[in-house]
Amino acid sequence: MMWALRRWVQSAATVLSNAYALFPFTRNIYQGKLKSVCVPGLNCYSCPAATGACPLGSLQTIFANIRPSFKAGNFHIGLYVLGMLGITGSLVGRMPCAWVCPFGFLQELIHKIPSRKIEIPHWMIYIKYGFLALFVILLPLIVVDGLGYGTTWFCKYVCPTGTLEAGIPMLILQPQLRELAGLLYLNKIAILIVFLVLMVFIRRPFCRTVCPLGAIYSFFNKVSVFRMVHHPDTCVLCKECYKGCPMGVRFYEGANQPDCIRCLKCMQESCKFDAISYEFAGLPVKEEKAESAKSP
Amino acid sequence: MWNTKKSGFLLLLLFLVVLVIGINAGEVAAVWEKAVNICLSCVGIG
Numbered sequence: 001m002m003w004a005l006r007r008w009v010q011s012a013a014t015v016l017s018n019a020y021a022l023f024p025f026t027r028n029i030y031q032g033k034l035k036s037v038c039v040p041g042l043n044c045y046s047c048p049a050a051t052g053a054c055p056l057g058s059l060q061t062i063f064a065n066i067r068p069s070f071k072a073g074n075f076h077i078g079l080y081v082l083g084m085l086g087i088t089g090s091l092v093g094r095m096p097c098a099w100v101c102p103f104g105f106l107q108e109l110i111h112k113i114p115s116r117k118i119e120i121p122h123w124m125i126y127i128k129y130g131f132l133a134l135f136v137i138l139l140p141l142i143v144v145d146g147l148g149y150g151t152t153w154f155c156k157y158v159c160p161t162g163t164l165e166a167g168i169p170m171l172i173l174q175p176q177l178r179e180l181a182g183l184l185y186l187n188k189i190a191i192l193i194v195f196l197v198l199m200v201f202i203r204r205p206f207c208r209t210v211c212p213l214g215a216i217y218s219f220f221n222k223v224s225v226f227r228m229v230h231h232p233d234t235c236v237l238c239k240e241c242y243k244g245c246p247m248g249v250r251f252y253e254g255a256n257q258p259d260c261i262r263c264l265k266c267m268q269e270s271c272k273f274d275a276i277s278y279e280f281a282g283l284p285v286k287e288e289k290a291e292s293a294k295s296p
Numbered sequence: 297m298w299n300t301k302k303s304g305f306l307l308l309l310l311f312l313v314v315l316v317i318g319i320n321a322g323e324v325a326a327v328w329e330k331a332v333n334i335c336l337s338c339v340g341i342g
C-alpha cells in the first residue's frame with residue numbers, strides 16, 4: 001500500500017516539477033514566477049519543462065557570483081536556498097530523495113530491469129560529501145576569472161540530470177546550440193550513460209555515491225522532526241530490511257543513517273518482527289502494516 | 297543535554313530565520329534570474 005502510494009507521489013512530483021507543456025511551441029524554458037522557488041529534489045532548471053529552480057544549481061550560481069555580488073553591495077550568500085533546504089531537512093531529513101526527486105525515481109525504475117545485482121563497498125557512500133565540498137562549494141567560490149566570476153562546477157562537469165533534462169532536449173529544440181557541443185558535452189553524455197548503465201545493476205548509484213543534494217539532506221537525518229526508530233529488542237538480525245532497501249542501508253545497524261531516504265519500505269514490507277517504526281517530534285506513530293509483512 | 301526531540305524544531309526555526317534573511321537580501325530575484333535563462337553549463341556547452 002505504502003509502496004504504491006510512494007510510486008504515485010513520485011510520479012506526481014516528477015510531473016509537477018516538469019509541468020511546462022508549452023515548450024514544444026516556445027522552444028524555450030519556462031520563465032514564470034515559480035522559477036524563483038527551488039524544488040526539493042534534483043531537477044534541472046534548464047529542462048524545457050521545468051517549473052521550478054534546481055537547489056544545487058542555484059547554490060552554485062550564488063557561490064560563483066559571490067565576489068561581484070559583494071562588489072555591487074548585494075551580499076547574496078545563498079541564505080534563501082539554504083533556508084529552503086534547511087526547512088525541508090529539519091522536518092523530514094532525506095525523505096525528498098525517496099518521495100519527490102525525479103532522478104531518484106528514474107534510478108529505481110531502471111533498477112527494475114532484471115539483471116544480476118551488485119553491491120558497492122560501503123566507503124563509496126562518502127564520495128558524495130567530496131562532490132558537495134569541492135564541486136558545489138569550494139571550486140565555485142575559489143576558481144574565478146578576471147572579473148571575479150566563478151563557474152557552476154557540478155553542473156558543468158558532472159550533473160547527469162542536467163544532461164538528461166537540459167543537454168539532450170535543448171539541443172533538439174534549439175539546433176543552433178548543436179554547434180557549441182564539444183568535449184564538455186561529450187564528457188557529460190559519457191557520465192550520463194555510465195550512470196544509466198550502473199542503475200540497472202546497482203541500487204540508486206547516483207544518490208549513494210555522488211548526489212550533493214542527498215549529502216546536504218543526510219546531515220539532517222539524525223535530528224529531523226520525522227525520524228525512523230529501530231527496536232533492537234524485537235530485531236532478530238534477519239537482514240531482510242537491508243535486502244529490500246533501495247539505498248542498501250543496513251537498518252539493523254541503527255536508524256537514521258545518512259543514506260536512509262525514509263521510503264518506509266523496510267517498515268512496511270521487509271521487517272516481519274515489528275523492529276522498525278517512525279516517530280514525529282519524538283512521538284511514536286502507529287501504522288497498519290502491509291499484508292505481506294504481517295506474519296513472520 | 298541536547299534534546300533530540302526538540303532539535304528538529306529548533307533547526308526549523310533557525311532555517312526559517314535564514315530563509316527570511318535571504319529573502320530580505322534580494323536572493324529570490326537572483327535565483328529567478330538564473331533559473332529563467334538557459335544555463336549553458338547544465339546543457340554541457342559552456
Ligand code: SF4
Nearest residue numbers: 235236238239241271
Ligand atoms: S528486517 Fe527487522 S528483524 Fe530483520 S534485521 Fe531488519 S530490523 Fe531486524
Ligand code: SF4
Nearest residue numbers: 245260261263264266
Ligand atoms: S532503511 Fe528503510 S526507510 Fe530507509 S531507505 Fe532503506 S528501506 Fe527506506
